[in-house]
Amino acid sequence: MATESAGTLGREELIEAYRVMRTIRAFEERVHAEFGSGELPGAVHLYAGQEAVAAGVCGALVEGDYIASTHRGHGHAIAKGCDIGAMMRELYGKAGGSCNGKGGSMHIADFERGMLGANGVAAGGAPLACGSALTAKILGKRHVSVAFVGDGAANQGSFAESLNLATVWQLPVVFVVEDNGYAQATGTRYHLRGLDVARRAEAFGMPAAIVDGTDYLAVRAAADAAVERARSGGGPSFIECKAGRFFGHMEGFDQQGYRGEGEVDRLRAEDCLVRFTAAAGLSTEDVNGVDVTVEAAVEVAVAEAKAAPAPEAAELLTDVYVSY
Amino acid sequence: MATESAGTLGREELIEAYRVMRTIRAFEERVHAEFGSGELPGAVHLYAGQEAVAAGVCGALVEGDYIASTHRGHGHAIAKGCDIGAMMRELYGKAGGSCNGKGGSMHIADFERGMLGANGVAAGGAPLACGSALTAKILGKRHVSVAFVGDGAANQGSFAESLNLATVWQLPVVFVVEDNGYAQATGTRYHLRGLDVARRAEAFGMPAAIVDGTDYLAVRAAADAAVERARSGGGPSFIECKAGRFFGHMEGFDQQGYRGEGEVDRLRAEDCLVRFTAAAGLSTEDVNGVDVTVEAAVEVAVAEAKAAPAPEAAELLTDVYVSY
Amino acid sequence: MTQPQRVLSYLDALNEALAQELAADPSVVVFGEDAVGGHGCDGTMGHAWGPTRGLHNQFPDRILDAPITESAFVGAAVGAAATGLRPVADLLFVDFAGVCFDQILNQAAKLRYMVGGKAAVPMVLRCMWGTGMRRGAQHSQALYSLFTHIPGLKVVAPSNPVDAKGLLAASIQDDDPVIFFEHKLLYFGSRAVVPEERYTIPLGQAKVVREGDDVTIVAIGRMVNEALAAAERLEAEGVRAEVVDPRTLSPFDFDTVYASVEKTSRLVVVDESNPRCSVATDIAGTVAENRFSSLSAAVRTVTGPHAPVPFSPALEDAFPPNADKIVDAVRSTLPSSVTSKAS
C-alpha cells in the first residue's frame, strides 16, 4: 500500500484536507438527521466513512481537472469544491440548487468546478471521465479526469470497456474504485469473489495501486502519482481504495441486517478523520476551529435550503434542449 | 501452452477430427468461391484457418453440451455436428435452411445439436452460454456450455460481465477467445494493446490457458481440461487460442490492405490441417478418403441449396412469437 | 376465491405469484441483483426485499443474486430460457434496461425468429417504473413504449394486485419473452382482495374497468386509478366515461378499445410516459386508422411532457397525468368544445 509522510504536505494543506473531510462528514450526518425527520425527499446515499478517498483524490487535482462521480456523490462534490449551500438546496429539490432542483442527490453536478455529476447508473461516470480526458487530450490541455466507481459498479461492463478505451487512447484519466465492502447488501466476497479490482485494471494494461481508503495520506500519495502520470502524458492509472461506509446503503431504506456484528463500530473506530488528525499532527485548536466553521456552514445550508422556494413550475419543460 | 500427444486419442477420433476440420475448410472455400461469383447474399465471415479451434474445443464436448457462437460461426456449427446441407441452404436464404432461411450466416443455429446460434452482436454469445450453463446447473444435468468470442469482441462489456457472472455463480462454462489478430481491420496490437485476454479472465477469478490455435492437439488438451473441470462442478475456465484467418474479415468487403506483407502466406504455411495430418500420423490414404467424401458432400450441399425454393412468403410473419 | 376477504398489496400479490410459480414448476428460476435472494456476504446474511422477499428461504437453489452485470444476467436469462428454464430476471428499475438493451432488443426479442421458430424464449424481465418516488430522471421512466415497439416481446403493465398476480403467473407460464412493468407507487399504494389460489389472467386481454357510453378513456398502469377518479368526477357532470385498462401493451387488445369507441365515439388515452412514439399516440393513431368513421371528435392523449422526469417534488408532481388533466381532456372531446380545442 502506498503511503506518504504528512511532511510533504504543508500545514495549510493539511488543515484544508481536514476541512474537506470534516465538511463531508458534517454534511452527511446532518443529511442523515434531516432524512430521519422526514424532511428530505429522494434517494440519498451517504458517504460518511469514505471521506479520505474523495479528499485524498481531489486533493491531488487542480482547477480545470474533472471528476465523474457515483450515486454516492456528496463527498466527491464537496472535495471538488462544490458549494454546500447549493448542494443542500439540490437535495431539497429547491430553486438555486446545484441543478436548480432538477437533479437531486443522484445527479449533483457543477461543471464550473469540474464536477461532471453524480450518476444514477452504476459505473455511469467511467465513460464520461474518458470523454473529459479526451477533451483535454484533443485540445492540448493538461487537465486530468478522475472516475469514481463503487466496488459493485466495477462489475458493470461499461467500466471494463472504459479501462480498455483509456489504455488504447492513452487518456489522462484515473479510475478510483471505492471498495466499501458492499453493493447494496451484497458483499464483495460474493460479487467480486473477494478479488481485488486492481488485478483487472492491470490486465487491461494500466498501473494499479491498492490503498487503505481511511488513510488520507496513503490515498493522496497514490492519487498524486496517478494524476502526475496522467498529466505528463503517461496515460491512465487505477487506484482501489478500501473504506467502509458508516450508514446504510440508502437513507430510509437499508436496515443493514447484512452487516456483521459490531462491523459499524469497528469502522467508526478506524474513522479517517481521527486517523488523519493524528497523522497530520493537528492540534485540538486546529480541529475545533475547523469544526465550528463547518458546522455553522452546514447549519446555514440547511436553513437556507428549507427556506428556499421550489423551482418555478415552468422549469418542468426547460433545459431539455439548448434549442428545439 | 498446453499440448498433448496424439496418443491419447484413438485413430478413429483422429480421423474424425480431421474430417471435421476438412469439412469446415471445404465448406468455407466453396462459400468463398460462391460469394465471389455473386451467387450468395448477405454478410458472410469465413472461418478458414481457425479450424483447429472449433474442432478441438467441440471435440471435447458430448451430446447435450451447448455452444454459443460468433458472427464467424460456420466452423463452430460444423464442429458441433450441424448438417452442412441445412447450413448451406441457410446461407442462400432458402427453405429447409437451418433457420428456414430467416437467419442467414450470422444466425445459423441448431438447438437440437446444442448450437445456440451464431450472433451478429460482438460477444453476444457469452451471456447466452452463461444461461445454458445455468440451465444445466439448475436442472442438475452435467452439460457444459462453451462461448466462442473473438479478440475484438472480448473488449465488449458483456464479455467482462459474463466472466464475472460465471465465477460468481460457478457456472459450468468455458470461454474460448479466438485471437485471429484482428477485429475487422483493427489489430490486437492496437485494440488489446497486444495484451492477452487470458490475464483478464484470471483477474476475474478463473483458470486461463493460452494455446496455439493451429494445433488441434493443444486446443483439444486445453479444452478437455476445461470441460472436465466444468462438468465436475469446478466452475468456469478460459482458453485463448491464437490462429489467423485466411480470408478477409467479410466476403465481398475486405481488401485486407491492413495485413502485413506475406502474412496470409505465412498463415497458410502453418495450416492447421497440414500440422494435424503430420502430428496425428494420418496417411495419404486416410486423408484422401476423407477429402473425397467431404468435397462431394459440400458439392451436394451447394447444388441442393441452389435448387431449394425460397421460404414461403407467409414466413415473413411467423415465428415472431410462440403465441400472440 | 377461497378467502374473499384477504387483502394483499400489489407487492405481496407479486410475491405470491412468484412463490406459486416456483412451487409449481421446477424450471422456474428467479435472479437479479443484491437483495433478490439476500445472499449478502456469505449466503446467510441478507436483506431480500420487495416482491422476492422470503423466496430464498423456500427455494434456496432457484433464487440467485447477481453482481451488477445486467448484460450478462439478462443475456443468461435468454440462454437459460432457450434451453429449458423459465427465468424471471429482476431489472430493478426499468431505466437500467439501458445497460442490457442489446439482450432485450437483439437477443430475447429476435432469437426465435432468427432461428426460424426452432427455439423459444420463455423468460420474464421484471421492472419497476413510473414517477412519484422522487428518484430523478434515471429512476422514474415509463419506457414501455420502447418495448412495445420491438417485435418479439410481450409487454405487461398491471394496474392492481389481482391483475398483478394473475398476469405475472401468465407471463411466467408464457412461452415468449415478457417485459413486466410494476409501478413503484402501486407496490404499497394498491391493495385489493386477491384470490389465494394459483390463477392466470391471459396476456393480451384488456378489461373494461368502468362502463360508460359517452367517452372511452384508455389508461395504463397507475393511470387507471386516475382515470377512474376522473370518471367519477365526470359522472357528476352527467358524462359517463368508459374506462379501459389494456393490462397488456403488446399484444394490445385493440378489439376491446374499438368496441368501446364504436359505442362512445370519443377516445382519450392516458399514458404516464413521454409523448412521442408512445403507447398513447400508438393507440390514438391506430384508432384513427381503423375506427375513423366511429369517431365524432378528435382523439386526445394525456401524457407526461417531452422532458425527463425532474427530481424536485414540486416539478415531479406536475409530470404525470392526473384526474384533473384527464377531466379536461375528456371535456375537450365533448360536443361544445370540439371545435375550439382542435387547434
Added chain:
Amino acid sequence: MTQPQRVLSYLDALNEALAQELAADPSVVVFGEDAVGGHGCDGTMGHAWGPTRGLHNQFPDRILDAPITESAFVGAAVGAAATGLRPVADLLFVDFAGVCFDQILNQAAKLRYMVGGKAAVPMVLRCMWGTGMRRGAQHSQALYSLFTHIPGLKVVAPSNPVDAKGLLAASIQDDDPVIFFEHKLLYFGSRAVVPEERYTIPLGQAKVVREGDDVTIVAIGRMVNEALAAAERLEAEGVRAEVVDPRTLSPFDFDTVYASVEKTSRLVVVDESNPRCSVATDIAGTVAENRFSSLSAAVRTVTGPHAPVPFSPALEDAFPPNADKIVDAVRSTLPSSVTSKAS
C-alpha cells in the same frame, strides 16, 4: 452552388460534411470502431471506408479508432461534448445501440436536464439503418422510433445527398445530442448534385418534396423515393399526392404536415420501421388529435410488419413499404374506398 453539375453519392456527401466541419472547427472529433480512422495494426496500415474514408489523412489527431467498446466510447462522446468537444461518434449499425443504450437514454439525453441546464451535450451519433442489404435481424433495423420517444435527443434521417450533407453539418453544429440515421441503401444508391460549399439545413424543418392537393404522403428516409414513385403512378390516375419528407424526426415539423393535411384532408404515413409505437403511428395519432376536423378519411400507415427483419432475400424484400403498398394505401383514403377499408 459553385459547381452545379457535381454529382455526389449520399456517402460522399456525408464525407464532405465531416471534412468541412473538421476543417472549420478544431473541437470536432470523429471516432468509432475499426476503419473509421484506419489505424489497423500500427497506425499506418488501415482500411478506412464508408463516410469517414480519407479523413484520417487530413486530420490525423482528430480521427480515432476505438476498440469494440460502444458503451465506453459513446459515453466518452457525452463526457467530451459536455467539456468542450463536438464529437461525432460512429455506431456503424444502429442495431448496436443495444450495447450502449444507457449512454444514449440516460446520459446523453438527460445530462442537460438533470443538471438544470448548466451543461450541453453537442454530440452526434451516426448510425446505418434499414433493410435491403441481406444483413438479417440484428443489422437491418430502423429504430429511430425508440430515439424519437426519448426527450433530450434530436433525431435526423436524411433521404438524399443534399440533405445528408446539410443536415450532418447542422447536427455537428447543433448544441444538443443528435442521432443521425444513414440508410445503407442510399449510400451508393442515392446520388445528386451537391453544393461544394459548407452549408447547413436547419434541424426540425420538413420539406415538401412534391406538391399535390388530394392526399398527403409523409415518408421517412429511403421511403421518400418510394413515395415519389407512388405519387408518379397516382398522377396517372389523376390523384395529386403531396409528398412531405420530415428530414428530422425529433423535433418534428408537425406544422408542415398540418398545413398539407389542411389542404389535402388525407394522410398516409410511410415508415420502414416496425409499426407499434412507431413514428408512423405517432404522426397518425398526433394529426388525429390536432387536425381531426381537417381529415376527410381515416389516416393510413404503411410500415414494416410487427416482425424482425428476415435474412432471406425473398422475405426481406417483402418487409419494407414500397410504391405498390403506398399506392394501395392512398387509394384506400380516396372517397370511393374510405368506407370499405375502415374495418
